[in-house]
Amino acid sequence: MIDEEVKKLINQETNRQRDGLELIPSENYVSRSVLEAMGSVFTNKYSEGYPGKRYYGGQEFTDQVENLAIERAKKLFRADHANVQPHSGAPANEAVYSAWLEPGDNVLAMDLSHGGHLTHGSPVTRSAHLYNFIRYKMKDVTTGEIDYEEMMQLALTHKPKLILVGFSSYPREIDYLKVAQIGKQVNALLVADIAHIAGLIAAGVLKNPLDFGFHVLTSTTHKTLRGPRGGLILSKGEVGNSLKASQKDIVNIPNLIDRAVFPGMQGGPHMHIIAAKAVAFFEAMQPEFVEYAKQIINNAATLAQELTDRKFKLITGGTSNHLILSDVYSSFNLSGDIVESTLDKIGLTLNKNVIPDDALPPFRPSGIRLGTPAVTTRGLKEKDMGLIAEWMKSAIDNHDNDSYLTSLKEEVKQFSTKFKLPSDLG
């Protein structure tokens, strides 16, 4: 039996993805192999526990597929340990907090308007009620340099148990070595949430925090890493050490994390997603993926320049990764939500975003955030970035002219449909 209603919606979503250009920096298009693994019979299986230590029988192949995912993840990120079970990025972060912290402990993390993610202690999250988040910021929003001196002072004053770096809207690279030196002074667990840049780190085009003394990486698998929607935790530490599994010692972090994920937070792992993670890690090990990651960065740098040429004011003056944050309010006197909905009308999808210390509220912020992972998967190159910037500028200039926007939408569609979706390619 076919569910015609859902089938129709899937077809409509496929067309939406094909007809427009996806510029949300946290989105991507997975390969057909990743899609097939997600749609596989592994979804039928309950596998509570870890390979070799499950609650139910029938685990011959689930154990193998989870071990494959674990080994590939460790290799890709030079980690001693990988937990591939977190259902997504938010539970991965929650698991690390609960593995290491006690209620009331201090955590030093990036200010949310300067780039940090909601799960880094936004007041609307459960973590913010349990732990005390202290904020560091950029010293200079025109260059993006983080105020490491302030970070050091905050660390010495508040003695955080955990220092967190990572972002969802910061276009520059973090000085992991400096953060690690600060962390050492106060004996903090050093955690990098690499959700946005995991693919760029895996490909070696951005630095890996584990190489600079960080203890833990949390991530999603569906952004630049181009895998299924899911989470991942990687760590340094001794896996077969002689400490009690619950002992809060930095070398024991792999055990603490495993216990925090299951049974601490989650029930049965999503084995079809873990199979798809294994496929994505395999794909990320191929030379083509390194080329892909380089192209993401080149496309983002070109797009940043093309936007600057058209009077878009960019926070930090440009980008060193895959994402761009623009203050459209000061550039064009339009708030981010208006720009987002205007561009939606022409088939360019991006999102409104707060800018550092935004004077406007989160649902009507000053900024927009965009990036190149998805359009790069689609096959767009540097030469195509000027076209995107030009469409953006023309749409903004004509944001109240619906017939003009309709004609632009047709132009975008004519262009976009020349580039196939990876799931079309087989």
Ligand SMILES: Cc1ncc(COP(=O)(O)O)c(C=O)c1O
């Ligand atoms: C840096 C960062 N961490 C965590 C998350 C949360 O991931 P998820 O939405 O998969 O729970 C995101 C998602 O946008 C993110 O950007």
